[in-house]
Amino acid sequence: MSIRSAALASFVACSGAIALAAASTLSTALAQQPAPTPMDLKAPSEFESIGDRTARSQALFTELGKVLTHPRCMNCHPAGASPTQNDDRHPHMPPVFREDADAGTIGTTCAGCHSSENFAVSGASTYKSVPGHARWGFAPLSMAWQGRSLGDICRQLKDKDRNGGRDLAMLQEHIAKDDLVAWGWKPGPGRVPAPGNQETAGKLAQAWIDTGAACPEFAPEIRPQ
Numbered sequence: 001m002s003i004r005s006a007a008l009a010s011f012v013a014c015s016g017a018i019a020l021a022a023a024s025t026l027s028t029a030l031a032q033q034p035a036p037t038p039m040d041l042k043a044p045s046e047f048e049s050i051g052d053r054t055a056r057s058q059a060l061f062t063e064l065g066k067v068l069t070h071p072r073c074m075n076c077h078p079a080g081a082s083p084t085q086n087d088d089r090h091p092h093m094p095p096v097f098r099e100d101a102d103a104g105t106i107g108t109t110c111a112g113c114h115s116s117e118n119f120a121v122s123g124a125s126t127y128k129s130v131p132g133h134a135r136w137g138f139a140p141l142s143m144a145w146q147g148r149s150l151g152d153i154c155r156q157l158k159d160k161d162r163n164g165g166r167d168l169a170m171l172q173e174h175i176a177k178d179d180l181v182a183w184g185w186k187p188g189p190g191r192v193p194a195p196g197n198q199e200t201a202g203k204l205a206q207a208w209i210d211t212g213a214a215c216p217e218f219a220p221e222i223r224p225q
């Protein structure tokens, strides 16, 4: 065999093995359905090297922004008439509207389908669970985040006229302790949890406040919304 055909033969053998390995990985993955991997979230200590206090504050908020702009949070903080679903943030199916839910129209209130806990769904379905929480519902329009830059989200979060009358300490407490916010890290089968954990998010919010609660001046990263 010439060197060339030997190389070719080994290439063919090799790619065959890769294809087999890929196929078996895929079927194992499908069989085991591993839990989706959440994104990392840096601790405030990782920002200590930023000397400028305002720049550090902005960087801390930008890190917290990984949580705020995550689909687990964004889907419930829509700027429009309906919530969104999943990581691609498609419109809620079946369609539900803010106005109907507020008016309590039968079949459209959130509690009609979302119970007090995540509800696992078996069998053929496009989703593996229906999310649940005792206070499942839309964030009010003044707290809408979808389609806004991180800087705008930051400014409205600090604004008592728009954030439900919270001062910075209450805002931090909400992020660190609220049990509906906590749902973002235990969203039920089939959903990727929010980045990191709630404790780290609370610490980032506190460190951001301690450094003057500065807002990023421009969106550091454009995410699909």
Ligand code: HEC
Residues within 6 Å of the ligand: 071, 072, 073, 075, 076, 083, 084, 085, 086, 087, 092, 093, 094, 096, 097, 098, 101, 107, 108, 109, 110, 111, 112, 113, 114, 126, 127, 129, 130, 131, 136, 137, 138, 191
């Ligand atoms: C007729 C049943 C029904 C009603 C009413 C309903 N939902 Fe849902 N909702 C579902 C189902 C089922 C899912 C899961 C679908 C999926 O993940 O693909 C879901 C998922 C969601 C999600 C996605 C969570 C995520 O991160 O993927 C949000 C947000 C949501 N609903 C908000 C609401 C709100 C707010 C209301 C009330 C205004 C409401 N829903 C009313 C059935 C309903």
Ligand code: HEC
Residues within 6 Å of the ligand: 067, 068, 072, 073, 074, 076, 077, 135, 136, 137, 138, 139, 140, 142, 143, 156, 157, 162, 163, 164, 171, 174, 175, 180, 181, 182, 183, 184, 185, 194
């Ligand atoms: C089921 C829908 C839902 C989900 C999911 C959700 N929120 Fe909210 N959020 C709300 C509602 C409703 C309010 C208003 C309640 C209140 O003011 O106490 C709110 C208010 C807030 C506020 C108050 C201040 C403001 O201006 O928005 C913060 C901060 C917040 N949410 C953070 C989060 C974070 C972080 C996540 C994801 C880890 C999240 N939320 C996920 C529904 C949701």
